[in-house]
Amino acid sequence: MLVAPHVSAGARRLAATRPVPGSTVRNPRTYEGGPAYVREPREELFLLAVAHFVSQDTFYESGAYREDRYTALVARLAVEHPAWTAGLLRWLRAEGNMRTASLTGAAAYVRARLAAGSCEGPSNRSVVDSVLQRADEPGELLAHWTATYGRAIPQPVKRGVADAVRRLYTSRSLLKYDTPSKGFRFGDVLNLVHASPDPAKPWQGPLFRYALDRRHHPERAEAPAGDRLLTAQRALLGTPADERRALITGPGGAERLAEAGLTWESVAGWLHGPMDAAVWEALIPVMGPMALLRNLRNFDEAGIADAVAKRVAARIADPEEVARSRQFPFRYLAAHQHAGPRWADALEAALGHSLGNVPALPGRTLVLVDRSDSMFWDTFSERSTLSRADAAAVFGTALALRAEQADLVEFGWRSTPVPYASGEPVLDVLKRFHRLGGTDTTKALRTHYRDHDRVLVVTDEQALPYGPQGPDPVPRRVPVHTWNLAGYRPAHGPTGPNRHTFGGLTDAAFRMAVLIENGRRAAWPWAAGE
Template sequence: MARFNQRVTQLRSALSRPTSPVTTTGALAANHQGGTGRVRDARSELFLLAVANFVAQETFYEGGEERDTRFAVLVRRLAVEDPAWTAGLLHWLRRDGQMRTASLVGGAEYVKARLDAGCTEGPANRRVIDSVLLRADEPGELLGYWTSRYGRALPKPLKRGIADAVRRLHSGRSLLKYDTASKGFRFGDVLNLVHAAPDPAKPWQGELFRYALDRRHRPESAVPPVGDRTLTAHRALMELPVAERRDVVTGPGGDERLAEAGMTWEALAGWLQGPMDAAAWEAVIPSMGTMALVRNLRNFDEAGVSDEVAAGAAERIRDPEAVAASRQFPFRYLAAHRHAPSLRWAYPLEQALGHSLSQVPALPGRTLVLVDRSGSMWSPLSERSQLNRADAAAVFGAALALRAADADLVEFGTTSAPVTYRTGESVLRVLERFGNLGGTDTVRAVERHYRGHDRVLIVTDEQASYTYRGDATRSVPDTVPVYTWNLAGYRLGHAPSGEGNRHTFGGLSGAAFRMVPLLEAGVSADWPW
């Protein structure tokens, strides 16, 4: 009866073979490195591309236009072939996936494809449009995309979906924050184009819409609704003579008055018509969101913000609940830490980064973590980011190793080598030990470092320079699970996935790793929506 006296992961593999959603088809093709890659089904390809695609961003192997075209083609195809799945992806992508522009583009392409094909089955076009709009400026963003690509003619489902979102999202505070002259489509333009009627449950919204139209077309005579305290307080501030405005900032209760009037830090300098000195920043810091605080640390220091106010801002930045509510990718805290102007911000940002990685699981047994540090991983994550996929991979790999019961952490490229770390050490300290290792010999890295581990996790773009029959993981026994975390969304995979202890995840947050304990418990994982 020794057949059941085996390692836990091997026993579970023998009794059940759980499946995961990202699936290869069995077909092979040449990848970007000239190696052999595995073709994925269309849903898997779109999912991995969507969770890694910052629209118009070039990657090492794909230009921005080429990448965006591949995304649009996949959305249009699946909007017709599998509308329920595609609608679910787009809704999840904007919310849990935290990919704003990709979801807006996807919503527009979904509607266009279904209208062109005459499709009526599946989720309504109107509902899909509403589902991808989460912030009050996004109806204008979506109109900007549609009109630049398909002209000024707006189909009814698009207009109705945007109108639903307008009723849900527009308020006095959002009007002040997002209805600015720099926008191609102001709030009033959106209302004119989609003819949104006020929400019956919001009796104040009719006057708000009127005011938004006046701000756009008759700004000199626009009068805010009397019942809206935010707009009324804002108008009172705007009517103050310029010479008296700095007294508001420096006087008692100035921070509360700015907050009540919805005065953002972006608008404050223009209102003051003068520099953003320490007093100005100290008055607006209490009403700033946590990521706005993170983006302005250098401005705070250059203006000479007091230690007391800075300490309060630091407490908010590192608060676990605030980190969770911000829904920011971990690499944003890494970027802020690298460019923090003074040491007083370093530790709070380090703590915030740790909180943002809280979903990385604590894995039992022995784990091999392989982190891709090849040349193709060094392209920026987005056009506005100074971070790259190599560092994102190292952050997640280090977090996995630090939380695991017993892990070997390895970086690989043309060569490979262990990365040392100590239990309880900061992810940032471990990150400093990673290097740039050239090509992508995943096969050799797995062969060299796998030594009877209970599982293998590979964080990579999957563009291996050499694979044997499209399987970079061939040296790991079939009874041992191998998890690939794809950070780039290229078309081909480096190994089979979806079943048989070979699974692929995607995205730039630690949420993907929640699948690992499920799969090892013998529970098949599904799409995250």
Template structure:
């Protein structure tokens, strides 16, 4: 009888996040914990790490130190991998603080180890917004003092040439920053781009502005001159300028600066005047303000069309959960359908899976307590529900389950509003993934679990009655080896709840839909590589 040559035999597949096959540790809640290799642990941590933020199971000090230790190790042992990872982390994964810290710590580690090269390229690659050169220097000097190595200076200088402009100076060079544009220029001495004849004048003006030298704005800097002209207008004459939106745009007037300049309310006329200068994120975050100001239905329809436009959604690179946050903050139902469409576009990478899929979504206290940053109101639990529900809605057949210690099915219909389904989720106590798998797995073709992986072990009932007391359950043993398990990791903690990387056990991470694209590859018998 054939042992291997069977119709059901599939080719082995491998995914990049790899862990040990036999658990050597424990999760924070006591289940068997699988340690990952350094690249895998750093990847999962970096795509969820806001730096300097406490999490439910890790304080910011220990979490940041673990992050630095991993970066230091890989910077020396596998610098080229890190040089591919960090630009992707900043651009495609859209993380800000983590790639900046990682690039600077990589320079420190390589310098201490006497390893040459990569530093300048690493630093330049992660600085993508005009305030980030100052962020990088503030981090370095606050941690390592004012002696700044050449790779950091040169990488920052390269970024300054790319990023500094008249409009960025007006938006980001403010007294609220410790490192002003002039301070950065003073320290790194960027060489102006010969293709930008105005840039030398801009650098000089930034220095004059920082040192409070009363110099006339150079003729080449037309945006700054236009802003100075507006600032010179008496307050009582400023509201009349709202009738000329082009004049506001030419002066680099953002909605934030307009509010202060008017020294009066941001009414419907003010919002309408500055709307053309507002980016996608600014519009998304001001829907309640638009309603409270009483903007007309015609203007609202224009805004809504932009919000729902797939090309604009893609360019905005908003995390999917941002649309849920905007929906909850908006005071009018006129935004509901555009936000539903925008959310769907932001989840375009979620595949339509054939067969039967079991989707388990973690609603435990650790997922509720943890927010994405100190300024965010969105818990991991709700973001996890967005991703898990999207998988369920697009699957041919799906069972959608929320779990903590107890677990319940979330009912939905095909084609139903994702935002409406999210209202059916609740808060649950504890975390027990094995019990949820045992109760709900019924010969499904795959299992998708969206969680921070910090589960309790799960226990079989003792003598057939009650919860616990019997043998410990392990997730890996509850799902047949020929059934794929896809663990979507939200926490980036050290130990995972199941093996990963091979044998139908795979772990993904990140706050966008991009990694979902790995599922069809793996199920087609192809290996999934790093997304960069």
């Protein structure tokens, strides 16, 4: 039988462009040919959205195919269920922390409703405003719109972007995000949407004029006289090149950088010299936790002092910092795989803190973690080297460790228990997982289900048609919760009473499982309004 690693690239592309099983298909199948179920459109969109990275190829679907499917679903539901779709897009950008999917989804939402002449539900303007949470995102949304739909920008888009501009444009955000690498600079956005300054922010008018001059007349651009941040940065950037290093590494260097709002990225380009230990040690006090996380290898290569490294490790492992960062746990796992050994304990602690919302489930729980080949082929994003298989193992292990009593099992074409001890570090348990070929979920359930109170499955759902299927190995009265990491359309099981599928690995999805088991009404992680 042909399994995932032996499928040629051409065969994968063919599979990705063939018609997807839908309601008109009599016997839908997974991409590996196993029995499949067709999802209700809202469930399909939710699963795809939380696993969605624009233009990223996956094992069974091309990036373009997934993007088209995502856009088509948003467009359909924006007209059929506008309040639900608006809630999804807002949640994606906020609690879901998914930037690209929320921005492209908002554009599709507006375009579909304008084409249909629909006015029901949340306004197009409010939906655009709701997904713009960072000061570079107004420009990103406009760049996406013009590249995808043309240069004619509808008024609801312009007004929603203008609302966001008044919220987000400050002198600090201008210094951080108004850079030549951006397709749409702050001045371009202001020219397009004609945002007027917020009357409650008297400093915003001069700032907008400065942003326009920076973009269109840099020779005459002067920072507003009363803006201390912009004035301090202008003075610092004007320092002669041969004096810059001493300015950073000398007494008061960190405070000077903070006053001028210089980030480590801007210092690296401005310094015209090596980013050695002295420079990094001056920068570290003004770097955020995620900037620290991204530069652990650079710190080691530069040879920062052990005392400084201890302070960095303490910040990375600080539970409040972890909570504020809102990073997915696999970010810490990826850092752990690539950073030096002196960061291992801090990253293990941070990973533990990031899993704080995983429920401590009562009774006996069976946790199945998919280790099939397709889980290794795909990564969680096009910028990440972490496979879905490892991310699934992190969450499955965390669920087992937090549960009152749990059996942790890895499965593919075969399945085997993964031993662990109560209180054991997650990253230690990960070393016991393997790569297990094709996907036989049903066989794993038949082998390992022994009157458990619930079953939790972390998978991409694309099961092979191994042998006769027979009856469901888990009684219908027992909850089966599936976390789908890929957002593929064919499902490995039905939805309904005691059968629930969640997209991705967000904290909200874990909370939903607890709500369901408490006998409450199953609800989306936002107030759907319908």
